C-alpha cells in the first residue's frame with residue numbers, strides 16, 4: 001500500500017512538483033541561512049583565527065568579544081610574562097583609523113599593531129612575501145578584510161597628492177607595494193598585502209609594528225589591546241588562562257573560549273546578525289507555508305480516495321502510514337535537491353568572497369526543519385481523514 | 398404496510414427492522430430512511446429500485462457499515478455495527494464487504510489492475526500475487542493486458558465501471574453492495590457484468606445488494622425491493638425465480 005501511496009503522489013504531477021519545490025526551497029533556505037550564519041560567525045572571530053599560534057588571549061576584564069576591545073596598561077605585558085606556565089607573551093594593538101588616499105579619499109581601517117620583535121599576528125602574505133617587510137620604517141601591510149574596491153589609489157601619478165582640492169573622481173587602481181597613505185597626517189608606505197581571513201563585519205585591515213602603530217595613531221595613554229600568550233609545553237591553554245586571571249586580575253581566555261565568547265556576543269548584540277536572521281526567518285516561513293499548503297492541498301484533494309480506501313477496509317493506521325510515506329518521500333527528495341542547490345550556491349557565494357561556511361549543523365538544521373514541516377503539514381492535512389465518515393464522501397454530496 | 402419478503406434461499410444474511418436515518422438537523426434535516434424493514438438471505442441477489450432521492454444509497458451505506466443508523470435493528474452477517482467500534486467495523490468491511498460506488502471512484506494515478514487489486518493489498522496481500530489474481534478477474538470482465546495497464550483516465554466510463562466491479566469481487570467478500578453498477582454500460586457489457594455477479598451470488602454464503610435504475614438487468618434479480626420515500630414499498634420475486642409475487646401488499 002505504501003507503493004500505492006507513492007504512486008498516488010507521483011501521479012499528481014503538478015502538486016508533486018509544487019510540493020518538491022516548496023520543500024527544496026525550504027531546505028535550501030534553511031541550510032543556506034545556517035551556512036551563511038556559520039560563515040558570519042567564523043568571520044567574526046577571524047582575528048583570533050588569524051593567530052593560531054596563540055594559546056591564551058589576555059584582555060581587560062570588561063572585554064566580552066574580540067570586536068569590543070578596551071586597552072590595557074603597558075604593564076600588563078610584563079605581568080602576564082611573569083605568570084608561571086607562560087612560554088611567551090607579546091603585545092597586540094587593535095585600533096580604528098582613517099587613512100587618506102592620494103586622491104584625497106578617506107577610508108577607515110582596522111589598524112593591527114604587532115610585536116616589533118616577533119611580528120606575531122601578521123597573516124600569510126601574498127606573492128610569497130614575509131612579515132619582515134614591516135621592519136622598514138613606516139611600513140604597513142594592507143588587507144581587504146572581506147571588502148573589495150575599498151583600497152583604490154589614482155592610476156596616474158599626476159593625480160596623486162594633488163595640490164588644491166581632492167581628485168575624488170579620477171581613475172583608480174588597487175594599492176600596490178610602494179604606494180603611500182596618510183594616517184593622521186603621518187605618511188606610511190604599503191610594503192605588502194596579506195591574506196587575512198575575511199572579517200565580519202567586513203573592513204580593510206592595516207598591519208604594522210606596534211611601535212609604528214603608536215606613532216601613527218592618535219596618542220592614547222593605553223595602546224596595548226591584547227596580550228597574546230603561548231603556553232609552556234604540557235600546559236593546557238584553559239588552565240593557563242585561569243592561572244593568568246588569578247595572577248593578574250585581567251581577563252584571560254583560551255583561543256577556543258574567546259571564539260565562543262565572540263560568537264555568543266555577536267548573536268546577542270549584532271544588528272547585522274539580527275537583520276539576517278529576521279530576513280531569513282521570513283523567507284523560511286514562506287518556504288514552510290508553500291510546503292504546508294501544498295501538502296495540505298494534496299491530501300485534501302485525495303480525501304475522496306482515502307474515503308474509498310477506508311470504505312474498503314483500510315485502517316486509520318494504514319491511511320496515516322500512506323500519508324507519512326508520501327511526506328517522507330517528498331522530504332527526502334526535497335532535502336536532497338535543497339542541499340545540492342545549497343552546495344552550488346555556496347560555491348558561488350564563496351567565489352565572490354561572501355561569508356559562507358557549511359558546518360555540520362547547517363544540513364542538520366535544514367533537514368530537521370524540512371522533516372518537521374512535511375510531517376507537520378501532513379499531520380495537519382490528515383485531520384479530515386481521521387474524522388471522516390467514509391459514506392459522506394460516497395453519496396456524491 | 399407489510400414488506401417482509403418470503404425467504405429466498407439460505408439462512409438470513411441481512412435483517413433490518415425500522416431502520417431510520419436523518420441527515421442534518423433542524424430545518425435542514427432530511428429524513429432519508431423512515432423505517433426500513435428488509436431481510437436478505439445468503440445466496441441471494443437483491444435489487445433495490447426506486448426514484449432518485451428515495452434513500453437507496455443511504456440504505457446500502459448503512460448495510461455496508463459506512464453510515465450509522467439513527468434507530469432500528471440491523472444485523473449484517475450476524476454482526477451489528479452499532480455494537481462494534483470504528484476499527485472493528487473497518488476490519489469487518491475489509492474482510493466481508495465489496496463495494497461498487499455510484500461514481501466509480503477509481504484512483505487516477507493507479508492502473509486498472511492496481512485499482513482492482515486494492516482490496517487484496519489492503520488485506521495485506523503481496524503485490525505480485527495480488528495483481529495476478531486481479532488480472533484473472535479483469536479478464537472475465539473482458540479486459541486485455543493493455544487495458545489492465547491503462548490509467549482510469551484512458552478508459553471509457555464502461556471500462557472504469559468494470560474495473561470497479563472487479564475491485565468489489567477480487568477479495569471474495571460475503572456481501573457485495575453495488576450502487577448503479579451498470580449505469581455506464583451498454584446492454585451487452587451490462588449483461589456480462591450481471592452474469593458475473595449472478596455467478597458470484599450463487600457461491601456459498603454470498604449476498605448481493607444491487608441498486609439500479611436499469612430495467613434491462615432486473616431479470617438477474619432473485620428478488621426486487623421497491624423503495625419509496627425512505628421505505629421499502631414492496632418486495633417481489635425477480636424473473637430468476639418464478640414470477641410469483643412473494644408477498645401481497
Ligand SMILES: Nc1ncnc2c1ncn2[C@@H]1O[C@H](COP(=O)(O)OP(=O)(O)OP(=O)(O)O)[C@@H](O)[C@H]1O
Nearest residue numbers: 395397420427429448449450451452453454455456
Ligand atoms: N450527506 C448528506 N447530507 C444531507 N442529505 C443527504 C446526504 N446524502 C443524502 N442526502 C439526502 O437523503 C436523501 C436520500 O439520498 P440517497 O443518496 O440515499 O438517495 P438515492 O436513492 O441514492 O438517490 P439517487 O438515485 O439519485 O442516487 C436525499 O433526499 C438526499 O438529498
Ligand SMILES: [Mg+2]
Nearest residue numbers: 453454499576
Ligand atoms: Mg444514490
